[in-house]
Amino acid sequence: MLENKKDDIFLSRWINGELSPEELNEFQSHPEYEYYAKIMAGADALDLAEYDMNTALANIKSNRNTTSVNKSKPVIKLWPYAAVAASIVVILGLFLFSSDDSFTTNYGEQLAVTLPDGSEMILNAKSEASFDKKNWNTDRTVLLNGEAYFKVKKGSKFTVTTENGNVSVLGTEFNVQSQTSFFEAVCYEGKVSVTSGQDNTILTAGKAYRNIKNTAPEHWTFVTQEPSWINNTSSFRSIPLKYVFSELEEQYNINIETKDIDTSTIYTGTFPNNDIEVALKTVFSTLGLQYKLSQDGKTVVLEN
Numbered sequence: 052m053l054e055n056k057k058d059d060i061f062l063s064r065w066i067n068g069e070l071s072p073e074e075l076n077e078f079q080s081h082p083e084y085e086y087y088a089k090i091m092a093g094a095d096a097l098d099l100a101e102y103d104m105n106t107a108l109a110n111i112k113s114n115r116n117t118t119s120v121n122k123s124k125p126v127i128k129l130w131p132y133a134a135v136a137a138s139i140v141v142i143l144g145l146f147l148f149s150s151d152d153s154f155t156t157n158y159g160e161q162l163a164v165t166l167p168d169g170s171e172m173i174l175n176a177k178s179e180a181s182f183d184k185k186n187w188n189t190d191r192t193v194l195l196n197g198e199a200y201f202k203v204k205k206g207s208k209f210t211v212t213t214e215n216g217n218v219s220v221l222g223t224e225f226n227v228q229s230q231t232s233f234f235e236a237v238c239y240e241g242k243v244s245v246t247s248g249q250d251n252t253i254l255t256a257g258k259a260y261r262n263i264k265n266t267a268p269e270h271w272t273f274v275t276q277e278p279s280w281i282n283n284t285s286s287f288r289s290i291p292l293k294y295v296f297s298e299l300e301e302q303y304n305i306n307i308e309t310k311d312i313d314t315s316t317i318y319t320g321t322f323p324n325n326d327i328e329v330a331l332k333t334v335f336s337t338l339g340l341q342y343k344l345s346q347d348g349k350t351v352v353l354e355n
Contacts, residue, residue: 153181156197158304159324161281166193170209171202175228175280176324177301198228200278203241216247216262225254226278232264233294239277263291283324292316295334299351303327305344307351312340 154174156162162174167187174180178197183190191209193199203209205222213229216236223241228234236245238254245252247262252270254260261269271288279286285298293314296307302324320337322330327344331351335342341354 152184153179155179158300159302166191168204168206170204173200173281175199175301195227195229197230198226198280200224200226200281216245216250219244219246223256224277230294230297233261234263235259235261237273237278239275261290279321280324284321285324286321287318289317289319292318292338295320299330299334303330305349305351308353311353312338 154162154164156174156176156178159176160174161176164172164174164180166172166182167184168191170191172180172193175198178195178199180193180195180197180199182193189207191207193201193209193211195211195213199211201209201211201220202224203220203222208219208221210217210219211227213227213234215229215232215234218225218227218236220241220243223243224239225241225243226235226237226239228236234247236243236247236254237259238256240256242256243254245254245260247260247268250260250262250268252260257272257274259271259273269289285302287295287298291314292312293309295318296309296314299305299322300307305327316338318334318337320333322333324330327348331342331344343352343354344350345352
């Protein structure tokens with residue numbers, strides 16, 4: 052990194068086009084040159100109007116002698132080139148000193164992320180994931196809150212860490228979901244090691260594990276090739292209704308009033324993630340309940 056004062060002066064001279072041919076050749080061979088060049092290319096693309104400093108100062112002096120009834124504090128506009136310089140500093144700071152990559156999804160969103168080694172991560176709605184890009188080659192660890200599907204390239208140990216448990220692999224495809232008091236891992240290819248609380252288990256392709264607080268851990272088998280939510284369908288197998296409602300809320304940005312519902316009821320079924328009318332009808336008709344969506348489309352209330 053260009054870190055000391057001498058390097059700062061050197062970088063400033065390069066920005067101003069003051070390097071000798073020999074210095075420029077040496078700098079262009081530096082491993083970080085291409086990064087600085089990209090940043091400068093972006094700055095050069097900005098459309099900056101010519102700025103007359105003398106006129107600006109004259110206007111400021113003139114304004115001092117002008118009486119105004121507006122008592123608010125004056126707003127001082129930055130000189131455009133100074134603003135660009137500040138922007139470059141900010142960009143450089145973010146680029147050079149930020150090592151973590153973090154990603155989040157909103158209601159009803161999915162996000163596909165290619166990790167530094169070519170592994171793939173797809174986040175489901177209302178999920179967060181982060182990893183240390185700088186040390187990725189020696190520490191392939193992803194911190195997850197929510198749900199994500201992973202396709203891991205073979206290599207060193209790959210670990211997904213959540214507040215409810217961890218999943219470790221060498222190269223495989225699997226899904227992890229972690230919410231308050233809920234943890235689930237599903238292996239689609241290869242083999243994964245799962246740790247949750249006092250449990251340690253190995254899952255091979257077609258095996259799944261779930262741990263819900265205050266209930267016994269579950270194991271089951273399946274035949275699907277990937278999680279259904281990838282194709283906009285949420286699926287549930289013998290799960291408390293509270294988690295079904297939570298998924299509805301995360302996919303459609305709604306609130307379901309549950310005061311008259313036993314949310315510990317076990318539910319098995321599916322609903323689409325791209326049609327709220329069909330989704331609500333599917334879930335509530337299965338439960339034998341009448342419901343109404345508020346006029347603003349944000350709240351689901353039960354009808355007597």
